[in-house]
Amino acid sequence: ATDVVVFGETMAALRAHDPIRLGGTMGLSVAGAESNVAIGLARLGHRVSWTGLVGDDETGQLVLRTLRAEGVDVTNARVDGRGPTGLILFERRVGDLTRVIYHRAGSAASFLEPSDVLPALTPPPRTLHVTGITPALGPGPAAAVRAAVGAAAEAGAPVCLDVNHRARLWDRGTAAEVLRPLAASLSVVVASDDELELVAPASATTERDRVTALLDLGVGEVVVKRGADGASAHTAEQSVDVPARRVRVTDLVGAGDAFVAGYLSGRLDGLDLAGRLDRAVTTGAFAVASPGDWEGLPTRAELALLDTLPGSTLR
Numbered sequence: 001a002t003d004v005v006v007f008g009e010t011m012a013a014l015r016a017h018d019p020i021r022l023g024g025t026m027g028l029s030v031a032g033a034e035s036n037v038a039i040g041l042a043r044l045g046h047r048v049s050w051t052g053l054v055g056d057d058e059t060g061q062l063v064l065r066t067l068r069a070e071g072v073d074v075t076n077a078r079v080d081g082r083g084p085t086g087l088i089l090f091e092r093r094v095g096d097l098t099r100v101i102y103h104r105a106g107s108a109a110s111f112l113e114p115s116d117v118l119p120a121l122t123p124p125p126r127t128l129h130v131t132g133i134t135p136a137l138g139p140g141p142a143a144a145v146r147a148a149v150g151a152a153a154e155a156g157a158p159v160c161l162d163v164n165h166r167a168r169l170w171d172r173g174t175a176a177e178v179l180r181p182l183a184a185s186l187s188v189v190v191a192s193d194d195e196l197e198l199v200a201p202a203s204a205t206t207e208r209d210r211v212t213a214l215l216d217l218g219v220g221e222v223v224v225k226r227g228a229d230g231a232s233a234h235t236a237e238q239s240v241d242v243p244a245r246r247v248r249v250t251d252l253v254g255a256g257d258a259f260v261a262g263y264l265s266g267r268l269d270g271l272d273l274a275g276r277l278d279r280a281v282t283t284g285a286f287a288v289a290s291p292g293d294w295e296g297l298p299t300r301a302e303l304a305l306l307d308t309l310p311g312s313t314l315r
């Protein structure tokens with residue numbers, strides 16, 4: 001069986017080293033939160049499938065070719081000519097700050113429907129992973145998330161949601177209205193500390209209350225990311241905190257997805273909560289320390305590499 005099924009929008013990605021309005025050269029790659037997670041998991045040796053729609057264009061072929069090359073199963077993905085493959089521009093501004101510019105409204109991926117994603121869930125995978133980006137893309141993608149989460153939960157497959165709020169796509173109130181009803185079907189919730197309120201019941205007002213409310217709804221693991229300050233994971237039985245790994249920051253984009261890949265990998269391997277978090281902060285650190293969303297993610301053999309890097313000890 002497939003270890004992890006993901007779906008969502010993967011775009012062509014152009015990365016500029018200078019302000020875009022000044023011109024110059026850009027590097028072409030692909031980016032998408034769910035496919036970043038898929039690549040991270042595939043590099044660690046897990047069987048992963050990505051489903052989504054790409055345009056009938058060369059960048060769509062780049063998306064499919066890249067995922068195939070990374071060992072991600074794309075047999076459920078397809079070309080859809082109703083819109084182009086989306087485009088994301090990354091512009092390095094000052095310091096670690098990367099400006100993101102989307103050209104994705106009306107993209108092929110925005111036509112995603114439940115019927116596109118449900119076939120990937122038969123037979124049920126060991127995990128379904130979704131993000132809060134997909135339901136922000138339109139009514140079809142939102143219905144696809146609801147249908148897939150419902151179908152996986154019904155089949156007994158654990159569902160992981162990364163809240164992944166994208167303020168450019170929707171406001172916090174709308175996101176909360178869509179994400180909160182999913183909570184009772186989730187096994188794992190991953191959120192940064194400022195995103196937890198978008199999935200936890202509105203009645204909870206502190207982080208502790210939000211975690212407790214999610215656990216009371218039946219969520220098995222609530223994982224809170226704090227960037228350079230590390231991460232915490234909570235179950236009904238225990239709470240574990242880990243520090244972030246200290247690495248030189250090259251590119252923060254994709255760190256959250258790498259974190260999820262590490263966490264789910266540890267979970268699939270049967271590691272305890274501390275072990276899952278340790279792998280998550282390790283894969284997150286690889287993403288932070290290397291350029292691109294997913295290009296620098298570790299293979300299983302490379303996981304221990306940070307332990308040997310001077311200065312990259314646990315904080």
Ligand code: KDG
Nearest residue numbers: 031032033133253254257293
């Ligand atoms: O998590 C990194 C993503 O932000 C990037 O790959 C693009 O999926 C993306 C999005 O919608 O912002």
